[in-house]
Amino acid sequence: MADHVNNSFYKGPVRLRGDHIPASTTDQRLLDTGGSADWVHTDPWRVLRIQAEFVEGFGQLAELGPAVSVFGSARTSPDDPLYEAARELAARLCRAGYAVVTGGGPGAMEAANRGAHECGGVSVGLGIELPHEQGLNEFVDIGINFRYFFVRKTMFVKYSQGFVVMPGGFGTLDELFEALTLAQTGKVTTFPIVLFGTEYWGGLIDWIRDTMLADGKISPADLDLIHVTDDVEDAVAWFVARD
Numbered sequence: 001m002a003d004h005v006n007n008s009f010y011k012g013p014v015r016l017r018g019d020h021i022p023a024s025t026t027d028q029r030l031l032d033t034g035g036s037a038d039w040v041h042t043d044p045w046r047v048l049r050i051q052a053e054f055v056e057g058f059g060q061l062a063e064l065g066p067a068v069s070v071f072g073s074a075r076t077s078p079d080d081p082l083y084e085a086a087r088e089l090a091a092r093l094c095r096a097g098y099a100v101v102t103g104g105g106p107g108a109m110e111a112a113n114r115g116a117h118e119c120g121g122v123s124v125g126l127g128i129e130l131p132h133e134q135g136l137n138e139f140v141d142i143g144i145n146f147r148y149f150f151v152r153k154t155m156f157v158k159y160s161q162g163f164v165v166m167p168g169g170f171g172t173l174d175e176l177f178e179a180l181t182l183a184q185t186g187k188v189t190t191f192p193i194v195l196f197g198t199e200y201w202g203g204l205i206d207w208i209r210d211t212m213l214a215d216g217k218i219s220p221a222d223l224d225l226i227h228v229t230d231d232v233e234d235a236v237a238w239f240v241a242r243d
């Protein structure tokens with residue numbers, strides 16, 4: 001604010017005089033266009049975008065209520081029995097009063113969103129911006145598309161009471177092991193994790209027990225963090241019993 005009598009300029013609590021008075025006001029600099037836009041690609045600006053993603057996610061999901069996240073391969077085709085299993089599982093979770101949260105993509109994610117949507121429940125898709133964008137599947141009723149993987153992963157853990165992990169690839173394993181690590185280190189309180197598909201997951205479970213555990217890299221109790229099943233009703237009951 002300019003004080004022409006004393007030839008002073010007030011910038012918040014600061015008083016500037018003489019040559020220190022800026023040639024333009026803060027609002028003028030904000031509103032005038034022009035200048036380099038390189039700052040858009042700098043880390044401080046990214047921090048604001050990251051904050052905005054957290055704000056958007058927290059704001060949208062805060063009132064979600066009880067929810068279970070379902071992970072699994074983006075490549076599970078609709079004629080694969082696992083697609084039907086994920087759909088049925090989600091429908092049962094919905095009937096048990098849970099919202100169903102997925103990565104919002106195709107395959108097992110679509111199947112789970114479909115089951116929740118068809119049951120009239122809450123079908124949530126937390127999508128991720130990828131180089132070959134697929135978009136959210138058509139059965140997502142509440143969708144948020146994230147730019148940053150780590151922000152999106154926070155949402156899965158914060159807004160669901162447990163995870164079901166259908167057969168999948170690297171993305172699914174990343175989600176599984178993040179949840180296991182958070183549970184093992186006590187960063188989350190009781191967090192049931194169900195692996196669906198004894199045949200698919202059997203080799204991994206054997207390796208975890210026979211190599212990881214045998215070699216002392218995990219504790220016997222860590223194995224209790226995982227429940228493996230082929231039965232959708234058993235999977236739902238696992239969450240209900242621990243809610």
Ligand SMILES: C/C(=C\CNc1ncnc2c1ncn2[C@@H]1O[C@H](COP(=O)(O)O)[C@@H](O)[C@H]1O)CO
Nearest residue numbers: 071072073074075103105134168169170171172
């Ligand atoms: C690469 C393909 C589709 C990409 N679309 C995705 N949309 C949303 N979420 C995804 C996508 N791909 C992976 N994810 C996340 O990882 C898990 C599945 O990964 P996987 O490697 O297929 O197991 C899934 O739970 C998502 O959260 C077409 O192949």
